[in-house]
Amino acid sequence: MASSTITPPAAEDGRPPALVSGASFAGLSTAYWLNRLGYRVTVIEAAKDLRRGGTPVDIEGETIEILTRMGLADAVRARALPPRGFEFKDADDRTMGAIGAGTDVTGHERYEIHRDDLLDILLGAVADTAEILFGRSIDRLADGPEEVSVTFDDGTEGRYALVFGCDGNRSNTRRLVFGDGDQFTYFMGGYVFLKVVPRTDLLPAHMSQVYSVPGRMAMLNGYDDRTDIGFGFRTKGQIAYDYRDRAQQRRLIHDQFDGLGWKVPAMLDSIDADDDFYFDRLNQIRMPSWSSGRVALVGDAGYCVSPLAGFGGSMAIIGAGRLAQALERHAGDHAAAFREYEDGLRPFVEEVQQRAATNGLSTMFPADAAELAERDRKIAAGEIDF
Structure with missing residues (x-):
């Protein structure tokens, strides 16, 4: 297919364009906060629809606080499963x-909530504020000083102020930006x-x-x-x-x-x-850095804690919330925001990963x-x- 160029969304309404790869807990939560911060958000998902199925998600602690700020805590409580x-x-x-x-x-x-129910709640929170494109993935990206140029798998192109990899344990974004192979995988x-x-x-x-x-x-x-x-x-x-x-x-x-x-x-x-x-x-995914230039990773893509932790969904929501706070505090300075996001969250991530790798396994x-x-x-x- 011949390559075509998508007009940067900022040219239409002045809002800086942001791309989120992955319509997951991390991706939908990140999209929600980016819209709140004034970005024009596009979410792409390689699958033809939301990736449904899987075990329920535990919701507790900081996750409840963040969902409350998003206005979604009551919806989660309404669909919570009985105590287990x-x-x-x-x-x-x-x-x-x-x-x-x-x-x-x-x-x-x-609380414990079925994974599909939580996905639906998060999707409902962004469906009217973000462009969501299924069956699309990133083929190439070039990170520059002012924008990230992205070529999609269908040959179309776009330019974005920021790009976020929220595409899971086997993240395509991580591979394109940080390198292929299992260098960040802890078996x-x-x-x-x-x-x-x-x-x-x-x-x-x-x-x-x-x-x-x-x-x-x-x-x-x-x-x-x-x-x-x-x-x-x-x-x-x-x-x-x-x-x-x-x-x-x-x-x-x-x-x-x-x-x-x-x-x-x-x-x-x-x-x-x-x-x-x-x-x-x-x-687990263990990386020395979760960002490079104008690209940052959120959730399993950057710091998968493993199913043994029982905390992957919550960690994704926490990660998106922490990232949003950093972007708000450092408006216009993504490098400072990404540093704060990582410096603040990394100790918690490492604690959860260590607990899963020791107590969880044993x-x-x-x-x-x-x-x-x-x-x-x-x-x-x-x-x-x-």
């Missing part, structure tokens, strides 16, 4: 220990599988249950109308597999979990119906018999804390 309990099980389905839900350990508000030593099935007979609603043996974990999340089936296993190194071969990925799970007890046989019976599931390595994925025995001792003593 968490049980550790043995092979005979006996409960070894349990953790309640509804508040965090200090008694503060805490945590395992793989995870998740599938949502329309069954309600595996466990009670509003309950999570986990069963662990050395190096392997099976987990269930129960709801009124569905169940999340999760598997995880540890490895010493990364394994070779074709990310497009869903049958191969299912075989990997069967190879790891066939023959285990508890509810694992029934779980395995439910994962072969179709290819609608998530399978990936367990990793609690959910005990590597060997000794680590499992210590985990079980903590459960019996009531010392487990998420």
